[in-house]
Amino acid sequence: MRVYLIALLAFAGLAVAPFGIGGYETNVLMMVLFFVILAVGLDLVTGYCGQFSFATGAFYGIGAYTAAIMTRDFNTTIWVHLPAGAIVAGLFGLLLGIPALRLKGHFLAIVTIAFQTIVYLVISQWTSFTGGQVGLPMPNAGPVTVFGVTLFEFGSLRSYYWLTLAMTALTLLISWRLVNSRLGREWVAIRDDETLASAVGLDTTRGKLTAFVAYAALAGVAGVLTAHSLRGVTPDDYTIWISATVVAMMVVGGRGTFIGPILGAVFLAILPELLGKFAEYKMLIYGVLLVLVVTLMPEGVVGRLRARAAR
């Protein structure tokens, strides 16, 4: 119950934030929220289920391009794109989950890097379908109407921010329910000892595939939101650098701790803003942080704090 209360307060604070800060800061907050969704999603498959993935950027891009291409070809709205992006990315997640049934550790990581690379090549080279290097523009999401009555117009930064905030709340709630369900406990069992998991009757195939689908679908939702709020897609927003950044966020915060990757995402996404002219070195800083955390406290900051508290 306390968890829900703290979360409620945090979201209430974030909801009124745009009234107190400028457009630039609102943009930064919105980007932080995208990364929160991505990091929590990655935590499901890696932190809880123990399956490595460097393909977050790919699923993020699949969600974004689903929105952009559907807008161009079918003139659909964001309300259609949100479920569509989740489903399309989720299906690709299922596809990437299949090698995970046989491969472990480094070998699986290599396959996910290959997948990330293929998706990047497709979105940057298949110009007739994806717009190639230039990407695709997107119009405003348009008015939100109920029975022909316009509730509000999409277009202002704030409206995208609030939608992103609402979707963040929803995805966090779903993820929280997942990891605290029977399925989440099975993911942890698979992470701890896959042989034992099947020996006690757990269907590890189902466990791994559901984790991949949940992870990919969340990244897809983040992609749809990003495409709409940036008013378009370009391939360079969905590279392996995004994947690496999200891995760093999850690991620094603490794998499989739920709150850890959220804090990791907030910290690492805001960090470049604080670095001023050194912001161009952010990947270097992420890299150094990652190496430090992995060697000094592989369980991450929150993982370490929890272990301390348990003692």
Place this chain on the structure above:
Amino acid sequence: MTAPILEARGITKRFGGVVAVNDASLTVGKGQIVGLIGPNGSGKSTMVNLVSGELMPNEGTFLFNGTDITSLPSHRRARLGMARSFQLLRLFHSLSVEDNLLLANHMRMKASIAASIFGRSSAREEEQRARARARELLAWFDLQDFADRPVSALSIGQQRMVEIARGMMSEPSLFVLDEPAAGLSPPNVDKLIQLVRRLRDEFGVSILLVEHVMRVVRDLCDHVVVLDSGVKIAEGAPDAVVKDPVVIEAYIGTGWKRRAQG
């Protein structure tokens, strides 16, 4: 003999050039405790892994309660009522003792995964019942005080007991134990003997027992099968088998005589 719960017929398993199990057959009757013994590297653990479905045989057939289970993966066999322990202890090390038991009961749960995700009362109540049962079992194993502890906080002897409690949590009809006495002190070995017998007598579980400690085999087993280099070289009543010259021959140089007599 009673109707068999497990029949292994002509099982062969090769690892590259090594024939770990060679055309071996064995039968466990309902309510029996059957011992599987043999020198180091004779293929006992390989046989256990074949029975539980972790490994697939190159040749041979497994029947469980009369049905052919040869091609079923291990989680399907577990669902049919087969539990096992591991020679090198296996537990979910990041979870509490109670959650370790709970996971062995997941396959028996009737509420859907969706009901569990949405926190429906049917799923919550079912989980509460399973937790209550886990606590009961832990009390039976004298582990009730450790329910909320991480398994890593327990001694090896206690972890072995958690492994057996976990097996019982899945309500098995056949329990395959791979050297449960390994690493236990002599008084704990006595407790283990009592306990395994009670599993059979009070819960009606049939048991396939791989064991090195001869005292355990002699005290518990109704029937013993002996493997040597993957081949079944003898079987019969425990006292007869340990006196069999073929069996003694197989063990010479591996300390068998000392063990058999000790």
